[in-house]
Amino acid sequence: MNIQTPIANAIPTGERPGSRKVYQPGVLWPDIRVPFREVAVHPSANEPPVTIYDPSGPYTDPTAKIDIEQGLSRTREPWVVSRGDVEIVENPREVKPEDNGHAKGEHLAPQFTAPRRVYRAKGGAAVTQLEYARRGIVTPEMEYVAIRENLRRQANDGAIRDGEDFGASIPDFVTPEFVRDEIARGRAIIPANINHTELEPMAIGRNFLVKINANIGNSAVLSTVADEVDKMVWAIRWGADTVMDLSTGRNIHNIRDWVIRNSPVPIGTVPIYQALEKVNGIAEDLNWEVFRDTLIEQAEQGVDYFTIHAGVRLPYIPLTAKRVTGIVSRGGSIMAKWCLAHHRENFLYEHFEEICEIMRAYDVSFSLGDGLRPGSIADANDAAQFAELETLGELTKVAWKHGVQVMIEGPGHVPMHKIKHNVEKQLEVCGEAPFYTLGPLVTDVAPGYDHIVSAIGAAMIGWFGTAMLCYVTPKEHLGLPDREDVKQGVIAYKIAAHAADLAKGHPTARAWDDALSRARFEFRWEDQFNLGFDPETAREYHDESLPKEAFKTAHFCSMCGPKFCSMKISQEIRDTAAKQNDVATGMAEMAGKFRDGGGEIYVKTE
């Protein structure tokens, strides 16, 4: 049971370089404290600090007391309880040996032991953000999200709205009422299980900032409790907005407990993975009862969203037989095997309404799994993929009927020219429910670099309207990601998400780029490092060439050297332009005359 100390030691804490953790309170709900990362720039710039979206939780708050054995503070518990529609589960489901793959003795990961109450809806009601939104209630979660998305901007601050949003409805300023309305329409979700009260609420929707997900998880082959908790904290430190625990080996239950209790971001899972473990890995032995039991187990733990592969229907399976890479989704292939073995319809599809009834009692959101997503360029946008998507559209409406929040998973491997169609079809078929895609990878030929391959597709699909991008690490197709891979994957996806926000014309996006570019132009090296996604690496790269401290204030860089600097020359041009009337105004006029005159020869005015 002495695994706690190594876990605690491994957890990365403290502020990011050049950053300060700040909070903004609510107005409707004055007790909420929405966190941001504030990066102050050098006083010489005479500019306000830049506020950056911050999913890293209390780990980057130097005043927070981090105690992994206690878990994070349960800030949301009063919000949940005060709504008056939940009850304490007097006899929560007990942990069974099969929940941890029958691990015993030294092979059994320690339980998370700090006591907590387990909640569920009274009388099977829907206690979901969707249900509240429909009733016109602005929850604390909704106001939290509104404040968070504005990044401390004021309404009507004249932000630049230069972009192409393909029919999205991104507001100039996010009000709590706007959040409520988006949730009520099903165009956004706030994944927030009533049993995950450690959560800092966030929204996933096309009219909000593009989010990213990082996957963690042990497998039969690798990993331990300490690694997974550390990876979760590490992933959010670099900017992951949600984390999926894809564990498949032993100790799934106990590891998940540690992860959720210490996670400020929504945790997603694929319950069929654990259900399969409970039937000793034999897909044919899966059944509704073991799956239902697993849903309740995980809902009581506080999982915020479930990937459910209910769209892998029996009649679609033959559509995959001639694919180059068949079915590459683990969940999809498990369900396909079950369907074929029994020659019966997918039991997740048949029991979908019962699944909804369970999920709405805890506010677990659906992530409707794309079990038939393409695993290669050859299989992109094929009949199997789109048949499943039609079914996901049908199931979206069923979930909404039950008041359950829904997002839709998407591919996969898709060449650039086929990406846009995925978004258009998803929006149409699924009634604008948020799209959540894995990449997509735009070629198959770069094993070892699939974070880059997929960041290309992710940036594009995010621009077109995808709400959340599931990261891919350099180890994709080759092995399980380690800490460095997680970081590389998260940063590649932060880039993709921000590039998408910029191209959509999101009103908070441009200010950040402009602040960094001004720092670059003015050789404020420290500001340039600190405003980037990875200040430590930027500084290290700079110092490799120019190690001395003086070079951090030098008005040149190693690319050109002191004599030969384009930024320096540019500054001289600007200074000259400011001094010379004929340059600043006369020359501009002259340029006009020149162009009017046919542009062949420049005639001097003196």
Added chain:
Amino acid sequence: MNIQTPIANAIPTGERPGSRKVYQPGVLWPDIRVPFREVAVHPSANEPPVTIYDPSGPYTDPTAKIDIEQGLSRTREPWVVSRGDVEIVENPREVKPEDNGHAKGEHLAPQFTAPRRVYRAKGGAAVTQLEYARRGIVTPEMEYVAIRENLRRQANDGAIRDGEDFGASIPDFVTPEFVRDEIARGRAIIPANINHTELEPMAIGRNFLVKINANIGNSAVLSTVADEVDKMVWAIRWGADTVMDLSTGRNIHNIRDWVIRNSPVPIGTVPIYQALEKVNGIAEDLNWEVFRDTLIEQAEQGVDYFTIHAGVRLPYIPLTAKRVTGIVSRGGSIMAKWCLAHHRENFLYEHFEEICEIMRAYDVSFSLGDGLRPGSIADANDAAQFAELETLGELTKVAWKHGVQVMIEGPGHVPMHKIKHNVEKQLEVCGEAPFYTLGPLVTDVAPGYDHIVSAIGAAMIGWFGTAMLCYVTPKEHLGLPDREDVKQGVIAYKIAAHAADLAKGHPTARAWDDALSRARFEFRWEDQFNLGFDPETAREYHDESLPKEAFKTAHFCSMCGPKFCSMKISQEIRDTAAKQNDVATGMAEMAGKFRDGGGEIYVKTE
């Protein structure tokens, strides 16, 4: 003078893992030998080997004798001489002290001493591929390119043409006549200085495979001869199609000699950099004579293309004064400073026809520099950028008039929604001359990761019609790239270029992806490694999780472990489908009936 040994030792030679160097002869010109990299797959696949475009030169040919002091074999010399339109320059320009920045003694890099002849056109004629093409001559260079672009495909082999090419004219099969026609129209170039006879010819054009350029070069601060030659060989080993030598410090001349004499790919330079060194770094002291002298110096050395910033016209400079990042092109800022200091039109613009006369006598191609490209998202697609582009269009026509080959440089920093307009405008304004862009970077906020940021923009702009993508390394904006950075930059850009080829529907593109995906599906691990851009890294990543040799033939991977493998399950589905008629055909019918029946409930047939 003992620098040769360390150089020779550093040069990376030998075949790439799992690859074999093969050659295909010409038909019109039987002596030409076009190199390819052939990757054989495991016999169990029962598939032909995959042929990959190979710019790595003799360094990856185990039978080639590499002697850095002699340089590569001058294969093209008979081709050049036999055309009968060139003469030996009896008194080639002698190396002057200022050519090497007055470096002396131990600071002077050794000269490349192996003797060679220097050629130029007889009587100032155009000895360019463009001129030959217009005359209807299919040169060996053109047939070489045709063979190279087909990657050993046969005509009418039924390659998949699934893509969106935005009006490009990519043929099913590249004939020498097609190459000639593209060159004659100015839609493609073959950069091939008559004094770079070590060259393996390649084409840059929208209707050919997308190419990538890697930059090398010392600066006043860093680097040596050995580093630069090694970086060139290293860059082409990973797939760079051309290399620009952007040296700015001392020893520019001597380093360039070593690089060109050992380079099988076109070498580009920015002559104004060296001209500036010759006037001690004082932009105001630049003049036509020193520039002209530099052009001849470099043309006689064998530089294949010159970046010439003739579009930075005096009237455009005020348009940059209010930019966030001013002028970020080094060449652009030098010329802007000169223009402002003298309040005169850019002397490169005024002497443009004389520049053409020099370049056509050696077949140096223009890379018309975008000195006013945007250096930040804020400045993208602005008046300064597009004013210069209009002038580049005007200059393109002048160059064509003189029979000089031309490509056009493009940005820079551009958000995704503004990328396409760049290509459309360039194609229109510059009469479809090949576009050659730096990235573009789709956000400014990721210093340390700009290879990824810019690979996103590069893939998109390549898809839209850009012919060559200039790489960006992780050190962009921070420092000078080292060997590892060069590799990372090249691979990111190989990904972008191939993704663009795929999306354009280039007939050679899909076969590669499909071969790798089949290997992936069939757990042919070695094939998956070898078919990727970086077999060594893919293998290393795999082995971190599953080190034993047995796992390289294992039908599972570390992501799911042996019991839980989606590929394995997929294979079972395929096997089942093959066995069961009702699955393979009956179920497909059933699926049709099901959908026809409204898709609500699946009715079993038994």
